[in-house]
Structures are given as structure tokens and as C-alpha cells.
Amino acid sequence: MLLSITVVAMTTIGDKILDTALSKIGEKSLFTKELETALEKNEVDLVVHSLKDLPTTLPPGFTIGAICKREIPFDAVVLHPSHAGKSLGTLVERSIVGTSSLRRAAQLKRRFPHLEFKDIRGNLNTRLKKLDEKDDYSAIVLAAAGLRRMGWDSRISQILEPEDCMYAVGQGALGVEVRMNDSEVLDMVSTLHHTETVLRCIAERSFMKHLEGGCSVPVAVHTVINGNQLYLTGAVYSLDGSDSLKDTMQTSVSTQTQDEECGDDDAQHVGVTAKRIPQSSQAAAEKLGIDLANLLLSKGAKEILTVARQLNDAR
Known part of the structure; x- marks a missing residue:
């Protein structure tokens, strides 16, 4: 089957406002809103983002249909x-x-x-x-x-290296966003999923979502898959870096991609639909992010992030 694809270049709020720090603009979808509007209006069939720009909660009716193999995230x-x-x-x-x-x-x-x-x-x-x-x-x-x-x-x-500066959630990965009910496009792009990248990014996005973090607060991550173990290191910081909390947790996952769909067709994990990656592994990665966020919250992460957000707003 021969498929003809037209590339439509677009600019976003984040591309246009260049005289203000990203953390001060106050818009959650700085680099995605215009693209998602075109997707909603059926002007395009899929949009490609830097995954770190995609909020952990997507607008209703949208999903991340593919996460491509990660480039170096550092x-x-x-x-x-x-x-x-x-x-x-x-x-x-x-x-x-x-x-x-x-x-x-x-x-x-x-x-x-x-x-x-x-x-x-x-x-x-x-x-x-x-x-x-x-x-x-x-x-x-x-x-x-x-x-x-x-x-x-x-x-x-x-x-x-992570010892000097851990990276942003999803950094280095590309995410392909599609309409959730467009099964034809969803099936087509799902072949682009890279299993290890998907599981790492689900854990990272889950960690960020549960912390209620974003570009207005300093949250950093580092993930590694070694054998069947997924390791997630996460940290929160004060604006000047003087106060921080950091910890690491791990969980068991399978990185074997299946030829057939695995489990619930409609299952999403922090906005990601990955039909041929074991649902149990995706759920484990999502739980890992939540568990690590809860650990840091129990140690005072909310207070650090609240102060950071207030100080950033006041600048």
C-alpha cells in the first residue's frame, strides 16, 4: 500500500513569545495548543512533538499513539x-x-x-x-x-551526566499525537513505538503528573532499563538549588513487543496508547512513577515545589 503524506509546518505560542521565560508565560500547552487545534479540526491526522513539551494530561479525545526511540536525553x-x-x-x-x-x-x-x-x-x-x-x-x-x-x-x-544535571520528563523522545477514535491512524503509527522508551517515559510522565509539576517548577528525572528492571530516579529542587529531594525506585517490566495487541485496546497510561506493549509492564511503569512521587511527597516535596512556584510567579 502506497501512502502519501503531506507535512504541514506550524508555529506555537512557545515559538512566538521569545522575550519571556517559558516558566513565566502561564500557558500549559506552550508548544502544543495550535497543533492540537489543527488535529481537532481534522486539518491534520497526526502531530509530532518533542515529548517533553506534551502535558501529562492531554485534551479529551487525544492520545499519544507512538513514542519513537529516544535520542540521548542528557x-x-x-x-x-x-x-x-x-x-x-x-x-x-x-x-x-x-x-x-x-x-x-x-x-x-x-x-x-x-x-x-x-x-x-x-x-x-x-x-x-x-x-x-x-x-x-x-x-x-x-x-x-x-x-x-x-x-x-x-x-x-x-x-x-545525571550526577551534574538530570533531564526533563520525556526529553530526547518524540511523541506522535493522534485522535483517539481514529483507529486507522492509531494502528499505523503504533508500529513506531520503541518499547524501552515507552516504559521509561510512562514512568517519568507518571512521576511528573502525580507531583503536579511542570515548567514552572524544577523537577528532574533519570531512567534506566537493565534486564527486566526499570529504574526511576526523580528529584525536586528549590529555584536556587539549595533545597532538594531525590530518590530512586525500581520495578519489573517486560520489554518484549507483541505481534498482537496486548489486553485492553483503550488502555491509556498518562496519555499513551501502546497496544502491542504488555499492559502489565505499562501499568508497572505508571505505578513506579506514582510510588516515587508519593515517596518524595512524604518527605516534603510539595512544600519545596509550592515555594518554588510562588517565587517564580513573583519574579
Whole structure:
């Protein structure tokens, strides 16, 4: 069967508002709203997102029909040309590092207290141009996945390991959003699911959802599948990184994709429909996120996030 596909390029609120920090705009669907409107109106049949931009609760009637194999999820440091060969740890006192992420800033302030952090907005081209052509920043921090997908690996000066900076929920993965009742498109895109990525991202999204987190508070994760064990590390931070809670939990999962649909056709886990991935494993991944969130909440995570949200709103 020959399938003809038309690509429709669109821009969103998050693409258009470039003079305000993402955490200050106050819109939950910064990079998805316009795309979902087109999907709802049947102007398009599927939309492709950076999964980290998709809220953990989708609008009624929509589902994530595919999560593609994850690119490297870590953050990357891009240094000003005058600092070639250095790293965040070797930059001089009070060097300015650009990032639009509260999550990155909170962790890096804690890890590299000699540095200062300043908002920087725009697409990759814009941010790299701001770095290269001015002396406002000694470095900027970006998702390594975006740089690699653009073929700009050579710009990466340093990859930040989880010990330095854990990543955002869903970072590095692409999510394909479709209409839930469009079984033909849902079946078609479901072949794109990457089982390990799906289970890791379900756990991460579940953790975020149960914490009631978002871009206005610093929440970070790190997931690994080793054999039949899924490990989830999650953390919450104060805005300045001085206060934090972090812990790790694990659960058993199966990463064997089935040729036939597994269980309930309509089962969703934090907005994800993955018919050929064992429902028991998806449910275990979702429960893992909830259990870890509850553990951190029992230790005071809600208070840390509430204060972080209030301070961010007041800035």
C-alpha cells in the first residue's frame, strides 16, 4: 500500500513569545495548543512533538499513539568560542550561563555555585547566534538531542551526566499525537513505538503528573532499563538549588513487543496508547512513577515545589 503524506509546518505560542521565560508565560500547552487545534479540526491526522513539551494530561479525545526511540536525553553545554576546551567546572568565577529552564538552573546552581545563570530564549539557531556573536554568555545549556538531530554534534562542548544535571520528563523522545477514535491512524503509527522508551517515559510522565509539576517548577528525572528492571530516579529542587529531594525506585517490566495487541485496546497510561506493549509492564511503569512521587511527597516535596512556584510567579 502506497501512502502519501503531506507535512504541514506550524508555529506555537512557545515559538512566538521569545522575550519571556517559558516558566513565566502561564500557558500549559506552550508548544502544543495550535497543533492540537489543527488535529481537532481534522486539518491534520497526526502531530509530532518533542515529548517533553506534551502535558501529562492531554485534551479529551487525544492520545499519544507512538513514542519513537529516544535520542540521548542528557543536556549539553555549548561554550562561547573564546572558551573552547573548557567546561562548566573550569569557567571563571561569575561566568554567565544561558538557560531557559528552571530545572537546569536549579541543578547547575547547586553543582556549580561559582557560575551565574541568565534566561535565554529562541530556537536553536537564535540561541547559538546570541552566544557566538555577543559576549553576554560564556556558555549556554541545551538538550543534546536537539543539537544532534540538527547535525550540530560538533557544537557540543560537554555532555552533562545525571550526577551534574538530570533531564526533563520525556526529553530526547518524540511523541506522535493522534485522535483517539481514529483507529486507522492509531494502528499505523503504533508500529513506531520503541518499547524501552515507552516504559521509561510512562514512568517519568507518571512521576511528573502525580507531583503536579511542570515548567514552572524544577523537577528532574533519570531512567534506566537493565534486564527486566526499570529504574526511576526523580528529584525536586528549590529555584536556587539549595533545597532538594531525590530518590530512586525500581520495578519489573517486560520489554518484549507483541505481534498482537496486548489486553485492553483503550488502555491509556498518562496519555499513551501502546497496544502491542504488555499492559502489565505499562501499568508497572505508571505505578513506579506514582510510588516515587508519593515517596518524595512524604518527605516534603510539595512544600519545596509550592515555594518554588510562588517565587517564580513573583519574579
